[in-house]
Amino acid sequence: MERETHVNTKMLGDGECSYDAVVVGSGYGGSVAACRMSMAGIKVCLMEKGRKWEAQDFPTNSFNILSAFRMENKKWGFTFGAKDALIQVYEQEDSLAAVACGLGGGSLINAGVMVSTPLRARRNKKWPKEWNNDWEVCEAYASNMLQAQSVPVEFPNAKVMRQMVADEIEECSPSSIKLSINFKSKEASSNSMGSQTTDSCRACGNCLSGCPYNAKNSTDKNYLASARTKNKEYIFIYLV
Secondary structure, three states: OEEOOOOOOOOOOOOOOOOOEEEEOOOHHHHHHHHHHHHOOOOEEEEEOOOOOOHHHOOOOHHHHHHHEEEEEOOOOEEEOOOOOOEEEEEEOOEEEEEEOOOOHHHHOOOOEEOOOOHHHHOOOOOOOOHHHHHHHHHHHHHHHOOOEOOOOOOOOHHHHHHHHHHHOOOOOHHHOEEOEOOOOOOOOOOOOOOOOOOOOOOOOOHHHOOOOOOEOOHHHOHHHHHHHHOOOOEEEEEO
């Protein structure tokens, strides 16, 4: 087991550390949960598979992406790729599951598209009624934390992305689509949350294989960075 280098603590399982909660995974769900609990004074152990990726580690062409890819089919016993590869695809029966391996989880390899929750989804009776009172506040907080910004540049695959959003979310308009990517725009909020500083997007279109220019606001740069900066005595991160 490898301890995350920014955390000065004992390794999990040595009998000298105890935690109030254990979070498995550091994507949007895990990072938010770990950050919120640490802010509340709850001692959290967050575990993630893989390693911490730096901008220069991400693949920038089709050849390099092969070294960051792992495929596994348990039914046929077929596997290729490194165990800590960035993009991991698991095949079972008639389904495929693609996951990210590294601190930041799925936020490392998604497009960072942020759209407000459609009203038709919020009207679902399964949601607690109390949630509706704070919905906009919570979305605004997440948008601020992830530094969501309007897109001032045209990506090579922008038309495809817009069509996908239009097909999935009928109430969405182009003006409401934002990305958790830094464009150095006026929309970028201050760094008071303890987030790491990122560079400006170059519209290379490599968002889905990790940003090689340190412009994507993945959760390791905001939620986890904030927790480590402000509540480091309550959060412990292990990479396994």
